[in-house]
Amino acid sequence: MSSGQPPNGLACQPLLGKRIAITRSREQAGVLKEQLTGLGAEVIEVATIEICDPAFWEPLDSAIRRLKEFDYLLATSANGVRNFLRRLEASGQDARDLKGLIIGAIGPATAAEFAENGVKVDFVPREYLAEGLLEALGDRDLRGKAFLIPRAKVARDVLPRVLTEKGALVEVVEAYETVVPQPPPGELQRLLTPSPDVITFTSSSTATNFFTLAGENNVSQLLRGVAIASIGPITSDTVRKLGLTVTIEAKESTMQGLVRAIADHFRGPKSGES
Secondary structure (H helix, E strand, O other): OOOOOOOOOOOOOOOOOOEEEEOOOHHHOHHHHHHHHHOOOEEEEOOOOEEEOOOOOHHHHHHHHOHHHOOEEEEOOHHHHHHHHHHHHHOOOOHHHHOOOEEEEOOHHHHHHHHOOOOOOOEOOOOOOHHHHHHHHOOOOOOOOEEEEEEEOOOOOHHHHHHHHOOOEEEEEEEEEEEOOOOOOOHHHHHOOOOOOEEEEOOHHHHHHHHHHHOOOOHHHHOOOOEEEEOOHHHHHHHHHOOOOOOEEOOOOOHHHHHHHHHHHHHOOOOOOO
């Protein structure tokens, strides 16, 4: 099945005639756009986030030089994995130098980024959140264990905080940062005219950045009558804190889970359901 085809279990073309705005970075919008288009949607790209290299590589490079000091490597995004492996290669090392590390990936897309580079992940949590990674570690004695977490410049602190509370030694290093794009004046209004049926948010950053770009006084008008689709509970909480209503939330916090939730929303109840 090609990447543009509907995910397994979805009826063909349930989104025919629907306009859906996606807010991922342009470089990362491809998979979501293809899946939605494959289900019949007209997709509008409204990039509210840009992925950038960190201002300084040295903290990450330093951690990579000291890989043997760590017991665990935890990755919370594919972006973090991508830049971590880039710097691993730049240091003259490769996947073989990760031997001995217990590697956890927050979800299947993050694990796939490792796999594409020949790195085997030891565990992926059932719930694709920081809390899921903590649950996957179970009752292991983490006292004195050293964790390396390459991640975004700004991220939730729950993972390093709880690990530290359990006695672990945690080193968080910046592998990338997200910034708000600077579109031309009126670009957002142009892209969202006529209004889409759905706007998707795939992270808290995409939601907060959209709010920033739209402006507090304009966001309600721009999204009037537009269903908001969220990739999961953390993003949904952010959307609600911005004063907006989440109409659709993915049961599985993945791109495919988000697409499935949107399709199910427009398909309506299955036969036999009230």
